[in-house]
Amino acid sequence: MNELSQCDVLVRGRVITMDANRRVLSDGWVAITDGAIVEVGTGPAPYQPGETWGGADYLVMPGLVNTHTHLVQGCIRSMAEGTKFQERLFGFYYPMTGACDEERSYWSAMTPTLDLLRSGVTTTTDDHFTHANKRSMDGVLRALTDSGIRARAARLLINDPLAVPEELREDIDTALSETDRLAAAFDSETMSVTASSIGITYVSESDLRALYQWTLDKGKQFDIHAPSMMDGAYLKEVRGWEGGSFEWLHSEGMLDKHVIGIHAQHIRPGEAELIARAGATISLVPDMELILGMVTFDSRQYLDAGVTVGIGLDGPVVSYGHNYWLGLRSYLMAQRIGDSARRLTRGDKGNFGDELLFGTAEEALELGTIGGARALGLGDRIGSLEVGKEADLLVIDMSRETTAAPDGALLANLVWSGGPAPDSIDRVVVRGRTMMRRGEPVQVDLKEAVRRANEVQRELFEETGCDSFLRRGSTWQWS
Numbered sequence: 001m002n003e004l005s006q007c008d009v010l011v012r013g014r015v016i017t018m019d020a021n022r023r024v025l026s027d028g029w030v031a032i033t034d035g036a037i038v039e040v041g042t043g044p045a046p047y048q049p050g051e052t053w054g055g056a057d058y059l060v061m062p063g064l065v066n067t068h069t070h071l072v073q074g075c076i077r078s079m080a081e082g083t084k085f086q087e088r089l090f091g092f093y094y095p096m097t098g099a100c101d102e103e104r105s106y107w108s109a110m111t112p113t114l115d116l117l118r119s120g121v122t123t124t125t126d127d128h129f130t131h132a133n134k135r136s137m138d139g140v141l142r143a144l145t146d147s148g149i150r151a152r153a154a155r156l157l158i159n160d161p162l163a164v165p166e167e168l169r170e171d172i173d174t175a176l177s178e179t180d181r182l183a184a185a186f187d188s189e190t191m192s193v194t195a196s197s198i199g200i201t202y203v204s205e206s207d208l209r210a211l212y213q214w215t216l217d218k219g220k221q222f223d224i225h226a227p228s229m230m231d232g233a234y235l236k237e238v239r240g241w242e243g244g245s246f247e248w249l250h251s252e253g254m255l256d257k258h259v260i261g262i263h264a265q266h267i268r269p270g271e272a273e274l275i276a277r278a279g280a281t282i283s284l285v286p287d288m289e290l291i292l293g294m295v296t297f298d299s300r301q302y303l304d305a306g307v308t309v310g311i312g313l314d315g316p317v318v319s320y321g322h323n324y325w326l327g328l329r330s331y332l333m334a335q336r337i338g339d340s341a342r343r344l345t346r347g348d349k350g351n352f353g354d355e356l357l358f359g360t361a362e363e364a365l366e367l368g369t370i371g372g373a374r375a376l377g378l379g380d381r382i383g384s385l386e387v388g389k390e391a392d393l394l395v396i397d398m399s400r401e402t403t404a405a406p407d408g409a410l411l412a413n414l415v416w417s418g419g420p421a422p423d424s425i426d427r428v429v430v431r432g433r434t435m436m437r438r439g440e441p442v443q444v445d446l447k448e449a450v451r452r453a454n455e456v457q458r459e460l461f462e463e464t465g466c467d468s469f470l471r472r473g474s475t476w477q478w479s
Contacts, residue, residue, distance in 0.1 A: 004047055005047050005048070006033075006048055006049075007038060007039075007050070008032055008049065008050050008051070008432065009049055009391075009432065010029055010030070010031055010045055010049035010053070011032065011052075011053045011054050011393065012045075012052065012053070012054040012055055012056070012058065013028065013029075013054040013055060013058030013060040013395065014027075014060065015028030015029065015040065015060045016060070016061040017384060017385045017386065018370045018383065022366075025041075026042070027042050027056075028040070028060065029041055029042070029045045030385055030391070031045065031047050034432070035391055035431035035432035035433065036388065036431075036432070037385060037389050037390075038387065053426070053427060054395045054426070057397065057398050058395055058397055058398060058426065059398050060394070060395055061393065061394050062369040062370070062382070062385055062392065062394075063121065063122025063123065063369070063393055063394055064120045064123075064368050065124075065310060065368065065369060065371075065373050065376065065378075065383060066116060066121045066124040066312055066327070067125055067283035067311060067372045067375050068127070068263075068285055069116075069125060069316075069319070069322070070128065070316075071113055071140050071144075071316075072097050072100055072105050072108050072109055072130065072136065072137075072139075073315035073316045073317045074108040074316050074453060075100065075108035075456055076096050076097065076316070076457075076466075077112070077320060078316065078317070078320040079317055079469055080291075080317050081472060082469075082471075082473040083469060085229065088317070091466065092469045094164075095464045097130040097136075098133075099132070099133075099464060100130070100133065100136050100456075101136060102133070102135035102136060102138045102142070103139060104136075104139065104456045104459070105138070105140050106139035106140070106142050107139075107449065107452040107453050107455075108140075109126075109140040109143040109144070110146075110147065110449045110452070110453065112322040113143055113149060113322075114449055115323060117428050117435060118425070118428075118439050119322070119325055119419055119422070120324065120325070120396075120420075120425055120428055121428075122149065122150055122382070122392040122393070122428060122429070122430050122435075123376070123378070123382060123392065124144075124149055124151050124152075125151065125153065125154070125223070125312065126151060126153040126154070127153075127156055128153065128154070128155055128156060129155075129158050129198055131168065132167050137155055137182060138182070138185075141153060141185075141186045141193070145186065145191060146443055147435065147441060147443065148430055148435035148443050149430065150190040150392065150430050150431075151191050151192075152191075152192045152221060153182075153186075153191070153193050153194070154193075154194045154196045154221075155178060155179045155182060155193065155196075156195075156197050156202075157170055157195070157196075157203055157207060158197060158198055158203065159171070159202070160201065160204070162230075163201070163230060172203075172210050172211070175195065176210065176211075176214055179193065190430060190431060192220060194215055194220035194221055194223065195211045195214045196212075196222055196224055197211060197224070198225050199225040199226060199227075199228025199230070199231060199245075200226060200228065200231055200235065200245055200249070201234040201238075202228070202230075205239070205252070208254070209254065212254045216258060221258055221260055221376065221377055222258050222260070223262060224259065224260075224262065225262045226246060226249065226264060227264075227265075227266055228263075244267055244268035244271050246261065246267060246268075246274055246280075247268065247271060247274065250274055250278065255274070255275070257278070257280065257281075258377075259278070259280040259281070260281045260282065260283055260375055260376070261275065261282050262283045263283070263284075263285050263288075264282045264284065265294075265296060266296065267301070272301040272305040272307060275302070275305070275307050276302075276305040281309070281310070281375040281376075282302050282308070282309050282375065283311070284297075284309055284310070284312070285312045285313065286299075286311065286327065286331045286334035287327045287330040288313070289330075290337075291318055291319065291320065292318060294334075295337055296338055297334035297337070297338040298335070298338050299331070299335055300358075308371065308375050309367055309375060310367060310372030310375030310376065311324075311364075311372060313327050323418060323419060324419070325415065325420075326419070328361075328367075328415050328419075329415055329418060332359045332360075335358045336357050336359070360412075361411040361412040361414070361416065364415055365411060370383035370384050371383075390431050391429060391431060393429050394425055394428055394429070396420050396424055396425050397424050397425075397426045397438075398420075398424070400421075401421065403418075404417070421439075422439030423439045424438075425438065
């Protein structure tokens with residue numbers, strides 16, 4: 001009789017590997033040692049584990065990967081309702097997030113971070129661009145670290161007088177010095193701090209180039225909103241550029257495999273192919289597009305061109321609940337609505353029921369796991385359950401998940417219903433360590449996080465007067 005090998009943890013269940021062959025193992029298991037996957041198999045496991053998780057009624061899958069958000073916006077969650085872009089940006093976004101010191105930023109970021117973990121996200125990004133208080137981003141990074149989630153965080157420089165209030169502007173030397181400080185303090189096996197700007201037109205060309213060069217020198221990712229809100233008019237009127245945002249980045253030598261474009265809608269013909277040739281990646285943000293009523297979302301151009309694509313949620317101000325499964329559903333919905341809108345503008349009304357709708361739950365889940373990992377340059381470390389990869393995974397108790405029963409169309413059930421309930425997710429695991437148990441964070445007091453988030457918002461309302469933006473358009477009588 002062969003002696004059993006030792007492993008730290010053996011996870012049992014129906015295993016969605018997300019490997020190259022997209023194997024789903026009905027009677028599967030994943031063996032973990034020192035935070036890494038040492039073997040994946042079916043049937044009897046040749047291991048003597050220190051712990052065993054899961055069982056016959058469990059689903060085991062890679063952790064979800066969120067490729068975009070702004071976590072400090074927790075303090076202004078959902079306040080976009082009833083406001084226009086410029087109104088909310090200058091009316092309450094800059095004032096309230098700008099008033100966040102380290103402690104306020106910590107609690108503002110903690111609740112959306114816990115939202116992500118509770119929905120099964122094991123990796124997130126964050127883009128932080130309000131630095132009136134230089135320790136504001138420290139608070140966000142502390143929240144990410146304390147929660148146990150894996151993260152790639154970008155410190156964004158903004159200083160253009162046309163788009164940024166004076167108190168929020170920085171010079172490039174300060175921005176890079178602060179980014180160096182944060183990277184030295186917070187970079188770890190599960191955290192990476194990088195530099196960028198919101199978009200091409202929020203800083204000067206020389207500043208943007210300096211930020212890009214910093215990422216090259218440090219081997220970090222360059223995260224850029226493109227096209228951003230002002231690019232079309234600004235590039236033409238101020239910089240004399242008639243082309244698209246990605247064409248401009250390419251012309252300036254700032255489009256390569258280190259670049260991830262955020263949102264990336266309304267691009268020009270040929271830009272998707274340009275992005276693919278450059279090896280850059282894209283983070284689509286469909287949940288925000290649906291919430292804001294946009295009908296122009298288009299992922300086909302990137303998929304057809306072979307661009308690596310992930311899915312992000314954006315900040316809580318315009319992506320209210322940070323349930324990533326809703327982002328996966330929004331990806332399918334936004335594309336289907338966009339396809340219909342484009343057909344209608346061409347005069348093709350079609351016949352209801354004769355069309356094959358875009359996408360599948362499997363395709364959405366691919367973008368939400370291995371796609372997102374590759375988009376962040378982490379595809380060799382996470383995103384699938386394969387030997388040698390780090391053990392970032394979910395263990396879901398399907399015996400209590402009503403939305404997935406009957407389970408013949410399991411993945412469609414999960415994606416279209418908005419995912420499993422938090423208390424059905426038995427474990428959210430990062431590098432082999434459990435960070436969430438049935439909706440309860442292991443390292444953070446959930447009720448304390450909610451209480452402190454409410455306190456921070458009330459303090460900010462009192463200081464800034466921005467509570468006037470609440471409940472715009474409401475006909476109810478609030479007292």
